Amino acid sequence: MKATESLSLVTQVLFLRIASYLLAYAGFMTGWYSARVRKLPQDIVVGYLFFPLIMPMFIGEFARIGNDSLCLFLVGLIFGLSLRLDSKSWSDPKSSVALGACFGLGLLTKAFFIPLLAGYLLFAAVRVWRSHDTTSSPFAAIRSLSLVPAVAVLIGGGWYAIDMIKYGSVIASNDSILLAHQGGLIVNLEQKFAIGEYVHDMLALLRSWSWASSWSFAHVWPVLQVPLFLLTAWVFFNYAKVAGAYAATCVIWLPLWLLAPLIAGLMYHEFINIALANFGVPGWYLHILDPFLALAAGYGFQRIIAGIFGRTFLCAGLAYAAVFFLVVIWCQVSLFSGCATVDHAHLYQFHNRFYCLDQAPRVFEHLSFIAWPTLATISFVVATGCLVCALFSFFTKGNKIETQPFL
Numbered sequence: 001m002k003a004t005e006s007l008s009l010v011t012q013v014l015f016l017r018i019a020s021y022l023l024a025y026a027g028f029m030t031g032w033y034s035a036r037v038r039k040l041p042q043d044i045v046v047g048y049l050f051f052p053l054i055m056p057m058f059i060g061e062f063a064r065i066g067n068d069s070l071c072l073f074l075v076g077l078i079f080g081l082s083l084r085l086d087s088k089s090w091s092d093p094k095s096s097v098a099l100g101a102c103f104g105l106g107l108l109t110k111a112f113f114i115p116l117l118a119g120y121l122l123f124a125a126v127r128v129w130r131s132h133d134t135t136s137s138p139f140a141a142i143r144s145l146s147l148v149p150a151v152a153v154l155i156g157g158g159w160y161a162i163d164m165i166k167y168g169s170v171i172a173s174n175d176s177i178l179l180a181h182q183g184g185l186i187v188n189l190e191q192k193f194a195i196g197e198y199v200h201d202m203l204a205l206l207r208s209w210s211w212a213s214s215w216s217f218a219h220v221w222p223v224l225q226v227p228l229f230l231l232t233a234w235v236f237f238n239y240a241k242v243a244g245a246y247a248a249t250c251v252i253w254l255p256l257w258l259l260a261p262l263i264a265g266l267m268y269h270e271f272i273n274i275a276l277a278n279f280g281v282p283g284w285y286l287h288i289l290d291p292f293l294a295l296a297a298g299y300g301f302q303r304i305i306a307g308i309f310g311r312t313f314l315c316a317g318l319a320y321a322a323v324f325f326l327v328v329i330w331c332q333v334s335l336f337s338g339c340a341t342v343d344h345a346h347l348y349q350f351h352n353r354f355y356c357l358d359q360a361p362r363v364f365e366h367l368s369f370i371a372w373p374t375l376a377t378i379s380f381v382v383a384t385g386c387l388v389c390a391l392f393s394f395f396t397k398g399n400k401i402e403t404q405p406f407l
Helices: 003-037 047-054 057-062 068-087 093-109 113-130 138-167 174-181 185-192 195-210 222-243 251-276 283-304 308-337 357-367 373-396
Strands: none
Touching: 003 047, 003 057, 003 068, 003 283, 047 057, 047 222, 047 283, 047 308, 047 373, 057 068, 057 195, 057 283, 068 093, 068 113, 068 251, 068 283, 093 113, 093 138, 113 138, 113 251, 138 174, 174 251, 185 251, 195 222, 195 251, 195 283, 222 251, 222 283, 222 308, 251 283, 283 308, 308 357, 308 373, 357 373
């Protein structure tokens, strides 16, 4: 391959990766915009700013070429339409049709939308059933919501019907077809299942949701991720404390109504992986729900910053998350430029005590063959400045907790 052809291919790949990330970010910001339009408390909306910081795999997941970016974009639209339906007492046929279309396109994109659609329909059905809203007839809400699965199945159901007829499986993935040829799930699990391996893979799912490096599968020292785990758990624990004051059918619980079936689907797929002796299920797929999860994180942030100690520790935690992100980015840059290597334990290996910082010019020179390091550095410096300003503004202004964010 000629040098010019190689450069052209690299440029095309870089543009595709940029487009993939922009599509995902558009979906994420659609969630932010929808939360603003709904006039939720400001501190909750700020969750969209800090969620990618405490879950840095957000960038690694969507800055690669794949259809997960389209999934996030569609979930962002679903988030906005869900809030719109809720504001109209779930009796808006136009929004229901649009919501069903988004789910239908999602079904054509990835099977993840099967559990998401199931979780949403169950939430909506229970909410309408238990609703005491007297401004509209419950039958109008039922008729409106029935359009969601009808349109979704009309758009995306045919693909799964064909798979069921042709392969005997609704999903008909390569793994499920291969497993069927090897005797089925139960037979293989009886021979290969080990509870220790399953628990290990589930913990690895959570770890890779937070950070899993790139497809090089090179990792930083695992202890460095522990503060991120604790920070994330703390934020979502506080979200659960806030949500606990509301009925399970309140919209504040909607992130969990969607997250639970998606995790259940991944747990089932882990059984398939064990039966086939494959690698575990990666947790970065959970990031397609980020428009909903960032809302949940926002409620966690809001509760934490109500007290001076919570605000102080959260500030320290976010500062650590920013430093962690800088460290892993430099590790990846050093690896891809050839300055660092990976040892037998898949950990980054630096061959001098300065961690390649003393060889920065050579690192950037080598990196220019596969990327645009100058443009990346400028963008990174600007983004870091914006983040510092956002953190300073968030932690120095007064905050007041709104006790009734939902009607």
